[in-house]
Amino acid sequence: MLQPAFTIGSAILDLSYLIAAVLFVIGLKMLSKPDTARAGNLWAAAGMLLAMITTLLLHKDPQGLLIPFRNVMVILLVISAGTVVGWIVARRVKMTAMPQMVSFYNATGGAASGLVALMEYGNSGNTSLLVTLLGIAVGNIAFSGSMIAYGKLDSKIKDWFSPVMKYINLFMLLFIVTLIVIVMLPGVKGDVARSLVYLLFFVSLVYGILFVMPIGGADMPVVISLLNSLTGVAAAMAGFIYGNQAMILGGILVGAAGTILTILMCNAMNRSLLNVIVGAFGARESIGTNSGINGVMREITVSDAGILLNYSQKVVIIPGYGMAVSQAQHVCSELDRLLTQKGVDVRYAIHPVAGRMPGHMNVLLAEAHVPYEKLVEMEHINPDMGNVDVAMIIGANDVVNPAALTDPSGPIYGMPIIRAHEAKNVIVIKRGMGKGYAAIENLLFYNEKTRMLFGNARDVLQKLVEEVKTM
Amino acid sequence: MKEILEFIFVYRHEIFIIVLAGFLGIEVISHVPSVLHTPLMSGANAVSGVIIIGGIILVGHTDLSRLSAQLVFGIVAVFFATLNVAGGFVVTDRMLEMFRKKKQKQEHQTR
Numbered sequence: 001m002l003q004p005a006f007t008i009g010s011a012i013l014d015l016s017y018l019i020a021a022v023l024f025v026i027g028l029k030m031l032s033k034p035d036t037a038r039a040g041n042l043w044a045a046a047g048m049l050l051a052m053i054t055t056l057l058l059h060k061d062p063q064g065l066l067i068p069f070r071n072v073m074v075i076l077l078v079i080s081a082g083t084v085v086g087w088i089v090a091r092r093v094k095m096t097a098m099p100q101m102v103s104f105y106n107a108t109g110g111a112a113s114g115l116v117a118l119m120e121y122g123n124s125g126n127t128s129l130l131v132t133l134l135g136i137a138v139g140n141i142a143f144s145g146s147m148i149a150y151g152k153l154d155s156k157i158k159d160w161f162s163p164v165m166k167y168i169n170l171f172m173l174l175f176i177v178t179l180i181v182i183v184m185l186p187g188v189k190g191d192v193a194r195s196l197v198y199l200l201f202f203v204s205l206v207y208g209i210l211f212v213m214p215i216g217g218a219d220m221p222v223v224i225s226l227l228n229s230l231t232g233v234a235a236a237m238a239g240f241i242y243g244n245q246a247m248i249l250g251g252i253l254v255g256a257a258g259t260i261l262t263i264l265m266c267n268a269m270n271r272s273l274l275n276v277i278v279g280a281f282g283a284r285e286s287i288g289t290n291s292g293i294n295g296v297m298r299e300i301t302v303s304d305a306g307i308l309l310n311y312s313q314k315v316v317i318i319p320g321y322g323m324a325v326s327q328a329q330h331v332c333s334e335l336d337r338l339l340t341q342k343g344v345d346v347r348y349a350i351h352p353v354a355g356r357m358p359g360h361m362n363v364l365l366a367e368a369h370v371p372y373e374k375l376v377e378m379e380h381i382n383p384d385m386g387n388v389d390v391a392m393i394i395g396a397n398d399v400v401n402p403a404a405l406t407d408p409s410g411p412i413y414g415m416p417i418i419r420a421h422e423a424k425n426v427i428v429i430k431r432g433m434g435k436g437y438a439a440i441e442n443l444l445f446y447n448e449k450t451r452m453l454f455g456n457a458r459d460v461l462q463k464l465v466e467e468v469k470t471m
Numbered sequence: 472m473k474e475i476l477e478f479i480f481v482y483r484h485e486i487f488i489i490v491l492a493g494f495l496g497i498e499v500i501s502h503v504p505s506v507l508h509t510p511l512m513s514g515a516n517a518v519s520g521v522i523i524i525g526g527i528i529l530v531g532h533t534d535l536s537r538l539s540a541q542l543v544f545g546i547v548a549v550f551f552a553t554l555n556v557a558g559g560f561v562v563t564d565r566m567l568e569m570f571r572k573k574k575q576k577q578e579h580q581t582r
Contacts, residue, residue: 024518025499031514031563032503038567041514045560048521055527067531075530078546079523082553090561095569101562102513109519109555115548116525119541128482228516235522236492240485242528248485249492250521256496257515261508352505359508366569372506 009058009066016054017246023047024250028257034372051246052079095367096327099357100153103146103224106231110142113234114201120241121197128241133180135237136197137204142230144208149224152216153356159216166278172207179203215276217321218398220356222265222276229258261358268352268378270404270414300451302460305427306467309339312389312425316381318349318418319361322395322431328457332394333368335465342468347374349381349391349418351399382419391423393444395430395457401442410440426450429460510566517559523552 023043030040056072067075086105093101117135151157179200183193215223232254239247266273300308309315317336323329336346348370354361362375385391393400400420403410420426426449444450453460479486503511526549533542 024521025495028496028511028515028518029499031511032500032507034504034506034570037507037510037570038564041510041517041560041563041567044514044518045556048518048523048556048560051521051524052527055524056531059528059531061532065532067527068535070535071531071533074535074546075527075549078530078549079553082550083557086554086557086559087561090558090565093562095565098509098513098562098566101558102509102516105513105555105558105562106516106519108551108558109516109522112520112526112548112552112555113522115544115551116522116529119529119544119548120525130478225512228512228519232515232519235519235525236489238522238525240482240489242525243485244524244528245488247521247524248488250518252489252492253496253499254515254519256493257500257511260497260500260503261512264508350505352508357509358512359505359510362506363509363566363569366566372570375506377505 007060007064010060013054013058014245016050016058017244020047020051020246021249023050024246024253028253047246095363096324097154098363099220099224099355099360100150102357103150103153103227106224106228107143107146107150109231110139110146110227110234112139113231113238114139114143114204116238117234117241118197118201120238122194129184130180131237131240133183133197133200135234135241136201137176137180138230138237139234140201140204141208141211142227142234144205145212145223145230146208146227148209148212149220149227152212153220159214161214165210165214169207169210169278172203172210176200176203176207211277217356218269218353219276221353221358221360222262222269222273224357225258225261225265226273226277227258229255229262232256232258265353265358268416270412270416295446295448297445297452298450300427300453302453302463303467305451305453306464306471308425308427309335309344309390309392309464310342310468310471312344314345314347314388315339315390315392316347316349316376316385316388316420316423318351318391318393318396318400318420319365320351320354320394320396320399321356321360322397322429322457324355324360324364325395326431326457326459328394328461329364329368329370331458331461331465333365333370335461335468336370336374338465338468342471347376347381349378349420350375351378351396351418354396354399378416378418385419385422388423390425390427391420392427393420393429394461397430397442398440400444401440402447403440403443406443412440420444421447421449424449427453429453429455429457431456506570510563510570513559513563513566517556517563520552520555520559523549523556526552 024047027040027044030036060066114136117132121132183196232251236248236251239251339346350361400418402421404412404415404417421444530545530549533545
């Protein structure tokens with residue numbers, strides 16, 4: 001990397017990168033507060049636009065030449081095409097398809113980083129070999145991993161798990177590290193090194209696929225935030241190649257944000273990151289312990305459930321992935337409004353890993369016009385659960401399983417849960433008798449206070465709405 | 472050993488930025504309420520599209536008169552990165568728009 005000579009253009013370019021970097025920081029800071037979030041997003045976008053424009057107009061190659069006019073036109077053409085496509089898709093996509101959309105855009109970012117790093121490999125002036133190789137590997141893993149995550153969230157790809165995968169994945173990871181080390185060796189040059197780099201490119205793609213393949217269900221939020229963080233790191237690596245501070249800072253910021261979310265998600269399940277990546281829930285191998293289950297599930301009719309809700313003072317709704325699957329958020333919000341009009345205090349208890357991406361339930365309920373002040377985080381609602389008349393669980397399972405508190409031998413022991421069992425009454429809306437993602441029995445369903453309402457969440461809620469309307 | 476130290480010396484500025492940006496990122500994002508997990512992730516995702524700068528530099532200094540891998544893959548990279556940036560920011564804005572509308576609505580109701 002050569003130090004460019006001082007010119008006014010270069011100085012302005014560097015200054016614009018500094019401003020862009022500051023805008024990224026301010027934007028992300030504002031994004032983490034509800035009142036300023038929307039403006040924050042726009043500030044970050046403005047920073048990006050600024051950096052793009054000044055790069056196009058002012059960037060110089062090592063010989064001191066600006067980007068030729070023809071190239072500027074080509075780039076503008078490609079950017080316009082990408083903007084139109086990205087914009088239209090982002091505008092048109094249904095809010096319920098948000099998780100897959102985020103995954104898809106994450107994949108494109110990873111792919112871009114992998115390609116840029118690959119093309120910069122061997123370019124004169126690029127002396128940062130290690131970073132280039134890391135950029136290729138990380139970018140590609142983020143790309144293919146995110147595409148698989150996209151497929152899974154869109155129900156195009158099923159979870160595919162086999163105990164051998166653990167060892168294959170470990171081997172692949174070691175293989176990638178070995179490849180990087182070999183290419184770095186002083187004796188490896190020319191065509192040999194070049195072929196090894198291409199091999200690295202493809203092996204990373206395959207590893208991304210294999211790494212996300214066995215992970216599914218409740219572990220998706222962890223994987224998605226991890227992939228997000230990887231894309232950031234890949235962009236930062238590419239920034240390193242160019243000595244570009246805006247890219248490095250932007251990429252590392254995203255990497256850090258993704259890492260924090262990943263840790264939050266892991267904590268919410270009381271599992272380590274390694275356990276999520278390698279384990280794919282050990283419960284799959286041993287179908288949980290059925291200790292302490294004696295008793296039967298008791299059903300309730302829709303009209304009895306309606307009466308129960310209507311004459312309650314405090315109702316807490318606990319949504320899970322089942323609500324997203326059956327698209328029950330709108331009718332749920334309708335029921336909430338009806339009950340609220342009748343003077344019932346209705347709130348929602350949100351478990352951090354409910355759904356398939358971080359904050360999934362919040363987006364879903366926001367789409368159904370539920371005010372976000374009604375959405376209460378797990379740790380804030382738990383102390384009050386004893387005063388709640390009815391806890392209504394819609395398509396959630398493991399996040400309310402008291403076995404997490406009481407059964408030290410169970411696979412979810414130690415995971416923080418919403419203490420639905422402390423409420424005076426519990427209504428569980430559930431499609432069938434099946435188990436949750438962790439494949440263990442839910443002690444709550446056998447609790448004396450619990451009544452089951454079997455059926456598709458949307459249909460059941462629709463009937464409940466009609467029932468409550470007549471009262 | 473000498474190589475490692477040399478690497479650190481040559482790239483000391485970049486390494487500084489990486490380490491400090493890491494701390495900054497953790498500081499800036501910590502304590503984010505779960506309501507904002509998705510928009511924050513999505514917004515951060517859009518910021519990671521900053522790789523578009525790399526794409527612009529790559530294609531910008533490529534010879535257009537002949538078809539090279541660098542030209543083709545560079546253009547693909549710019550296109551993908553643009554999808555990431557444009558799509559990412561627009562999707563995030565849509566999500567946050569929903570959150571905001573609700574708030575105003577509720578204010579009307581409580582009046």
